[in-house]
Amino acid sequence: xxxQSRREFLGMTLKTGAATMFAGxxxxxxTSVMGLGGIAHASNKKVSPFTFAVLTDAHxxxxxxxxxxxxxxxxxxxxxxxxPRPDFVLYAGDLGQSGKExxxxxxxxxxxxxxxxxxxxxxxxxxxxxxxxxWRKLFxxxxxxxxxxGTHIIxxxxxxxxxxxxxxxxxxxERMGYMEELExxxxxxxxxxxxxxxxxxxxxxxxxxDTPIVIMTHSPLWDYYPRWNFQTSDAPEIHHILxxxxxxxxxxxxxxxxxxxxxxxxxxxxxxxxxWPWPYPPVDLPYPNIKMNRSDPGDFEDGLGGxxxxxxxxxxxxxxxxxxxxxxxxxxxxGIKL
Amino acid sequence: xxxxxGFATFKYTTLAACALTAMVAxxxxxAKTPFTAAEAEDxxxxxxxxxxxxxxxxHNPKLGTxxxxxxxxxxxxxxxxxxxxxKYQTNLGKVGTLRGMINWCIAVPLLGxxxxxxxxxxxxxxxxxxxxxxxxxxxxxxxxxHGAAPVISGPGxxxxxxxxx
Numbered sequence: 001x002x003x004q005s006r007r008e009f010l011g012m013t014l015k016t017g018a019a020t021m022f023a024g025x026x027x028x029x030x031t032s033v034m035g036l037g038g039i040a041h042a043s044n045k046k047v048s049p050f051t052f053a054v055l056t057d058a059h060x061x062x063x064x065x066x067x068x069x070x071x072x073x074x075x076x077x078x079x080x081x082x083x084p085r086p087d088f089v090l091y092a093g094d095l096g097q098s099g100k101e102x103x104x105x106x107x108x109x110x111x112x113x114x115x116x117x118x119x120x121x122x123x124x125x126x127x128x129x130x131x132x133x134x135w136r137k138l139f140x141x142x143x144x145x146x147x148x149x150g151t152h153i154i155x156x157x158x159x160x161x162x163x164x165x166x167x168x169x170x171x172x173x174e175r176m177g178y179m180e181e182l183e184x185x186x187x188x189x190x191x192x193x194x195x196x197x198x199x200x201x202x203x204x205x206x207x208x209x210d211t212p213i214v215i216m217t218h219s220p221l222w223d224y225y226p227r228w229n230f231q232t233s234d235a236p237e238i239h240h241i242l243x244x245x246x247x248x249x250x251x252x253x254x255x256x257x258x259x260x261x262x263x264x265x266x267x268x269x270x271x272x273x274x275x276w277p278w279p280y281p282p283v284d285l286p287y288p289n290i291k292m293n294r295s296d297p298g299d300f301e302d303g304l305g306g307x308x309x310x311x312x313x314x315x316x317x318x319x320x321x322x323x324x325x326x327x328x329x330x331x332x333x334x335g336i337k338l
Numbered sequence: 339x340x341x342x343x344g345f346a347t348f349k350y351t352t353l354a355a356c357a358l359t360a361m362v363a364x365x366x367x368x369a370k371t372p373f374t375a376a377e378a379e380d381x382x383x384x385x386x387x388x389x390x391x392x393x394x395x396x397h398n399p400k401l402g403t404x405x406x407x408x409x410x411x412x413x414x415x416x417x418x419x420x421x422x423x424x425k426y427q428t429n430l431g432k433v434g435t436l437r438g439m440i441n442w443c444i445a446v447p448l449l450g451x452x453x454x455x456x457x458x459x460x461x462x463x464x465x466x467x468x469x470x471x472x473x474x475x476x477x478x479x480x481x482x483x484h485g486a487a488p489v490i491s492g493p494g495x496x497x498x499x500x501x502x503x
Contacts, residue, residue, distance in 0.1 A: 298428060
């Protein structure tokens with residue numbers, strides 16, 4: 001492993017289960033654990049500019065040499081090729097397809113090739129075979145936060161649903177089968193649920209309103225298209241908890257597409273997958289110019305890619321889609337302001 | 339009734355559509371219907387049986403060999419643009435049909451064995467895709483962007499999905 005620059009983790013306050021979260025990529029140093037035991041007051045007049053990268057939705061199958069393995073490898077190699085290196089990588093869920101431990105183990109093996117540390121949250125495809133047991137064993141807590149260069153970064157599990165399986169005596173495999181289907185009409189609306197809302201309240205309680213916030217969830221924090229769970233049912237509560245902040249950048253996986261919205265102090269952007277692109281649902285986009293073109297079914301990399309996010313000194317954020325094929329309109333190629 | 343599937347379903351459906359058109363054209367209260375309400379209901383149910391069968395196949399990885407199903411990329415039959423076929427399709431290299439494109443998807447992204455074009459499975463897949471786009475205007479040719487989205491906003495049709503299909 002290459003030696004990490006000191007800057008990569010300056011100010012990073014690792015809280016919930018950080019050691020397991022970084023799972024072998026990151027041995028805590030004196031610098032990185034400085035903030036442990038207390039919430040950092042990021043009384044920043046300015047943010048130290050930095051860049052981080054994002055990958056999501058690999059949907060790996062427990063099949064040897066599956067084509068999605070190579071696409072995730074490509075995403076990891078692409079991020080490793082960026083010079084200077086991003087400070088860290090966030091992964092927005094759905095590393096596996098059917099919740100099997102073997103899928104997650106394979107995914108972790110590939111993600112561990114990242115030359116900078118990464119943090120990850122679960123998606124529904126990672127979760128509903130064993131209710132996240134294997135995922136937690138490999139990656140640690142389902143929600144977490146840390147501070148980096150004056151910015152507070154939050155990850156939460158947004159794919160929790162009410163129990164639809166017990167009364168119907170579904171097996172874990174059957175439960176997973178339902179959840180694997182995007183248009184599952186028996187599964188109910190996803191959310192973060194009350195325990196995580198309480199955690200979030202405490203997590204941000206002592207942060208000053210001028211602290212820049214980045215929050216990552218698997219599903220969007222706005223009502224985009226509930227039929228495909230392009231939504232998080234308790235997003236309004238999350239918005240309420242975060243409303244004191246001047247600026248919140250939300251990023252989400254799940255939609256496998258370029259999409260953007262702003263609600264109050266929160267800007268929100270969808271991410272490209274490394275598996276397959278999804279078409280736009282039958283609703284008007286809030287920002288119709290921020291979208292990707294139709295993808296070519298003959299090009300297995302079309303509509304896929306990774307991302308970097310630049311955070312400027314004044315906390316202007318810029319999301320750069322790193323599409324593997326050329327399907328982005330010029331305005332999206334230039335980067336999306338968050 | 340349950341023995342009548344596939345082409346039979348299509349034939350009756352077409353007849354029903356013709357009858358409906360005739361009724362609309364005649365308009366008056368004296369318009370005759372060649373089918374009783376019960377017969378029309380039976381015919382509709384036969385179509386829905388095909389749609390359900392197609393829905394199950396659409397979401398079943400057994401058509402391929404790499405775990406993928408049509409529904410991975412095409413939830414609710416979206417991005418299939420059934421109203422634009424036949425059309426020139428670059429990956430087919432010719433003016434092709436919806437069924438031809440379904441087979442291309444089975445063979446290439448899913449690494450499966452193409453279905454016989456007139457098989458019950460293929461007809462069921464087509465029924466599913468067409469049904470999710472009911473009411474969309476026919477417009478043969480390439481769609482420049484994303485095409486029409488499926489019309490579904492609720493459960494789509496009376497179907498308790500089977501799970502783990």
